[in-house]
Amino acid sequence: MLDRILPSNTLLELVDELGRSRRIVGPVRRDDRYFYQPVDRAAALDLRFNYCVYGPKAVLFPPHDTLFTFEKERGRFVTRAVYDDRPTALVGVHPCDMHAILLLDHVFANGHRDEHYLRRRANTFILGVDCPKPCTEGVFCRDMTANDAAEGFDLMSYPLSCEDAVDVERYGVIFGTDAGRELVLSVQSGAAPATTDEEAFDRYLAGKRQAFPPMIPYEVDTLPGLLNRSYDSLLWEATARRCYSCGSCNLSCPTCYCFNTYDEVDVTLTRGERRREWDGCQLRGFAEVAGGHNFRAKAASRLRHRIYRKAKWIREREGLAGCVGCARCDRACTAKINSVEIYRQLAEEA
Amino acid sequence: MAVLLQPTLRRGDSLFEPEPAEIVGHRKLTALENLYTFRFVNGAVLGHSPGQFVQAGRAGLN
Numbered sequence: 135m136l137d138r139i140l141p142s143n144t145l146l147e148l149v150d151e152l153g154r155s156r157r158i159v160g161p162v163r164r165d166d167r168y169f170y171q172p173v174d175r176a177a178a179l180d181l182r183f184n185y186c187v188y189g190p191k192a193v194l195f196p197p198h199d200t201l202f203t204f205e206k207e208r209g210r211f212v213t214r215a216v217y218d219d220r221p222t223a224l225v226g227v228h229p230c231d232m233h234a235i236l237l238l239d240h241v242f243a244n245g246h247r248d249e250h251y252l253r254r255r256a257n258t259f260i261l262g263v264d265c266p267k268p269c270t271e272g273v274f275c276r277d278m279t280a281n282d283a284a285e286g287f288d289l290m291s292y293p294l295s296c297e298d299a300v301d302v303e304r305y306g307v308i309f310g311t312d313a314g315r316e317l318v319l320s321v322q323s324g325a326a327p328a329t330t331d332e333e334a335f336d337r338y339l340a341g342k343r344q345a346f347p348p349m350i351p352y353e354v355d356t357l358p359g360l361l362n363r364s365y366d367s368l369l370w371e372a373t374a375r376r377c378y379s380c381g382s383c384n385l386s387c388p389t390c391y392c393f394n395t396y397d398e399v400d401v402t403l404t405r406g407e408r409r410r411e412w413d414g415c416q417l418r419g420f421a422e423v424a425g426g427h428n429f430r431a432k433a434a435s436r437l438r439h440r441i442y443r444k445a446k447w448i449r450e451r452e453g454l455a456g457c458v459g460c461a462r463c464d465r466a467c468t469a470k471i472n473s474v475e476i477y478r479q480l481a482e483e484a
Numbered sequence: 485m486a487v488l489l490q491p492t493l494r495r496g497d498s499l500f501e502p503e504p505a506e507i508v509g510h511r512k513l514t515a516l517e518n519l520y521t522f523r524f525v526n527g528a529v530l531g532h533s534p535g536q537f538v539q540a541g542r543a544g545l546n
Binding site: 201202204210211213215217246247248249250395397399403406408410425 | 497498499500501502504516517543544545
């Protein structure tokens with residue numbers, strides 16, 4: 135059920151309202167592609183974007199992040215943690231990326247709590263935008279059960295077409311949190327949904343179910359079992375022959391959360407900072423340990439590791455989607471390695 | 485499954501802030517390997533499990 139109906143200009147007014155106390159980050163068009171980037175007004179955003187090249191992970195878990203500073207004082211190094219507490223509004227998150235954020239939330243909150251991520255996340259208001267149809271060719275979010283989002287956002291908006299004027303959009307909105315509800319009610323605009331709005335929403339959801347055809351010929355819950363039987367498949371070696379080990383799949387993936395740490399030191403060698411940066415399991419040196427041993431030296435073992443991690447281990451261990459079917463990895467791959475093709479071929483072999 | 489170190493070692497909220505330690509012993513094992521013995525400055529005990537990795541580093545050399 136919808137909580138509110140908003141004209142599209144009111145949705146943008148909400149974003150500007152958020153901008154009074156938060157930095158706004160959302161989809162901005164650059165040439166023919168979209169990127170999440172900071173803007174100073176809602177009008178700079180394009181909420182009809184297809185997809186952003188990088189997911190919203192880059193906002194919550196930046197590619198480079200300072201963890202702490204260190205400085206030599208009276209012969210000892212003193213450290214001070216660094217946090218990014220800026221209030222942020224992340225606007226235009228699609229359901230698949232919402233699922234990716236839920237995974238990051240889970241991973242960084244459990245076991246070793248990562249306050250650097252969690253503080254940034256706690257200060258981030260998320261305004262989602264639902265997808266009435268696949269955002270581009272090749273996505274398999276439906277197969278990964280990630281083309282609908284039910285939680286994680288403060289507000290989720292559904293672009294319902296206005297029946298009496300096709301070129302004007304209105305949004306059905308669902309409140310995810312009290313903060314989302316208070317924001318909508320604060321602008322005192324829009325309306326409570328009428329019966330006709332709920333009927334329009336039902337039609338929207340029915341149309342959406344039709345618009346996302348299955349891309350993989352089996353249910354996602356069978357993937358772990360399928361991969362169990364495929365560890366020694368020749369497919370890994372055959373496919374990985376094309377892999378350049380460039381790591382583009384990792385860098386574009388909204389659920390990859392591996393990172394490395396390194397120090398930046400000033401010229402006096404008395405102060406510096408420890409930073410982390412994204413790492414990727416497809417890079418040749420990722421699994422190299424002291425002494426030079428690399429326990430995934432072959433591209434085939436790295437490819438298998440990535441697919442197992444996305445479709446089996448994370449799903450089994452966390453109960454969440456390790457892959458959300460956004461197909462960013464497939465689009466980013468310079469060798470045109472395609473994960474849907476891998477899943478299909480594994481099914482044929484099994 | 486990750487095993488958490490003793491909470492007493494956690495000085496602040498950040499998981500990454502290291503606890504100062506001193507090198508109290510060193511022995512060369514092989515041409516490649518050295519055995520260093522560390523002791524926390526505050527006297528804390530690590531309490532780690534067999535097989536558990538512990539990252540040691542010197543600021544600026546990580």
